[in-house]
Amino acid sequence: MFSDRQLDLFDHVGGAFAQPESGRLTMQELYRIAAGRAGIPMQEMNTRSPVGEKKTQRSLLQRQVRWHCQSLKAQGLLERVEDARGVWQLTEAGKQKLRKARSGVSVLAFDTKLGIAIWGDAHRVFSSWNEPIFLCLTSPPYPLRRHRAYGGPSEAEYTDFITRHVEPIVKNLVPGGNIVLSVSPNIFEEGSPARSLYLDRLTIALCDRLGLRLMDKLIWVSNQAPGPFQWASKHRMQLNTGYEYLLWFCNDPRQCIADNRRVLEPHTEKHKKFIAAGGVKKARVCSDGAHRQVLGAYSNPTEGRIMRNVIYEANTCASQRAYKKRARELGLEAHGAPMPLALARKLIRFMTEAEQLVVDPFGGSMTTGLAAESEGRRWASTELVYDYVRGGAERFTTDDDVEIHLPLTT
Ligand SMILES: C[S@@+](CC[C@H](N)C(=O)[O-])C[C@H]1O[C@@H](n2cnc3c(N)ncnc32)[C@H](O)[C@@H]1O
Structure with a gap:
């Protein structure tokens, strides 16, 4: 899941411009947002190393970001702002392509035999939901290091952001229903190899504020790219991370509907x-x-054999590769961090029975929906970014029952 985003920042540069309403950013803002989206500490983004014959000290990651700006410019999606040095903005074509759902508008993007994908804000959609939910399986956006007036949540806002989005889902959760959040442990205190306690704070808040109970912190071992670069490769104080967490909560543990016999x-x-x-x-x-x-x-x-709570699953899979290829063929931005399909399928099988409803508020490329559909579960996913939800629709086109309602605008 991390390898793509650490090796290539392209998706994160495009995604960064999709966040502010103005579609306009200074280079410093862009570095910060791209780093936040990619889960790279700012120190790593700013780290300089000798480049070229003159061994000039330059940040290779910043250089990569500038390079991607030029690529987006060449595609007619980005332009320099006149009279404002170092400021870039989306062109009209760029705004069309990378646009997010406007707040207050939710659109049925596509529907299948068993599910629906909505282009819109999760909180808005699930606040008016009134159907029993059996499982919420989702990978929320990663926290950004510093507060900004736009974009994803900062570390300080993270707990409130997630709690706010999960709350309407918890209200519809059947007794014994489950919530699983795929989250990154790779967030560090600023300028330090010490890990942030943001997940501990989130866990306590979800239990204290929403009445959830922690069932487990499942460990997902994957082949993610080596990191944290700054602390493991450069200062040598840390080890390369080999896992992510799947925080698993239940609203009524004694009636928990998970059953390990479904995943023997x-x-x-x-x-x-x-x-x-x-x-x-x-x-x-x-x-x-x-x-x-x-x-x-x-x-x-x-x-x-009963499954252990350490899950080994590669972070890339054929389904993701096919999705990314298809999205790019259609001129859509491909999601940079999709969940492996097999992991989602396994969790859905463990935690639900056929036809029970699975939701994903942060749907991205619709992996949860596809996994639910494949396992015969009903599903509903929301996603804010047009390109992701429209590209995700392509993952269902082998299904005769799929109806896509969002036209391609490219
Ligand atoms: C980590 S990604 C999810 C990836 C997904 N699991 C997949 O397999 O493709 C988080 C997604 O949440 C979306 N998002 C962020 N805030 C949102 C909101 N308020 N409502 C709906 N989607 C949101 C982002 O655009 C991003 O695509």
């Missing part, structure tokens, strides 16, 4: 032999008495 994994050959040989051969006490094994334990054949 095959037993290993070794374990099958162990069962066939009658299980534990000798009664024993392990872990200083904390765990006792009786004679014959584990000898009953079971349907499969």
Whole structure:
């Protein structure tokens, strides 16, 4: 999930201009927003290294951002603001292409046999929702380091932002229904290798303010690109991060509707032999008495192995690659950080039964919707950015029942 955004900032540069109403940014603002969207600390964006024969000290990431501005200019999407040095703005064509849903307007973007995708603001859409929700599976936007008058939430605003968007969904959650947030641990205190406590603050707020209970912090191990660059590669004080969290909450844990029998994994050959040989051969006490094994334990054949709370899933997948290719063919900006389809499918299977409703307020390229559809669950997703929701629609076009209501404007 992180590799694309760390290796290539193109999507984040385009996305940054889509955020302010004016579509206008200074280079400094652009660096900051692109870094925030990509989850790169500002120090990393500003880090200079020797470039060229003269070994001039330059920031390679800033250079990449400037390069992408030139590419967008060449595509007629971006222009320099006259009489304002170092300020860029979207052209009319750029505004059309990267535009966000105007606040107050929600449009049915497309619908399928089992779901709907809405181009609009999540809070607005779910505030007037009145259908039971069984699961909310979503990857919210990452926190930006500093407050700005526009764009995604800063770290300080993050808890309020997420709580505000999740609250109307919680109000519609069935007893025992679940909320899963895919979130990044890669946020650091400014100028420090110490990790931010923003997820701890968010977790406590969701429990205290919305009455949710923390079921688990599932660990998702992926092949993300090495980082944090500044603290692991440069100062060598940190390790490269190899996981993300899936924060899992339930509104009524004793009635939790998740069922691990829906996601059983095959037993290993070794374990099958162990069962066939009658299980534990000798009664024993392990872990200083904390765990006792009786004679014959584990000898009953079971349907499969219970999934562990550490999930291994590559952060890129064929479905994402096909989506990005198709979006670009249509001249749409492709989402830079989609969730792997297999991960979404597994979580949906674990936490819901067929036909139950799954929602994703921050739908992006509609991965949750596609996963729900594939698992026979009903779904509803919202997304603010036209290009993402329109590009996401293309992931359903093999389905005879899909009806796309958003015209292509390119
Ligand atoms: C991390 S991405 C989600 C990626 C998604 N899981 C996927 O697989 O493509 C977060 C998305 O939330 C969208 N977003 C941010 N604020 C929103 C809001 N208020 N309402 C709807 N969508 C919003 C952003 O445009 C962005 O596409």
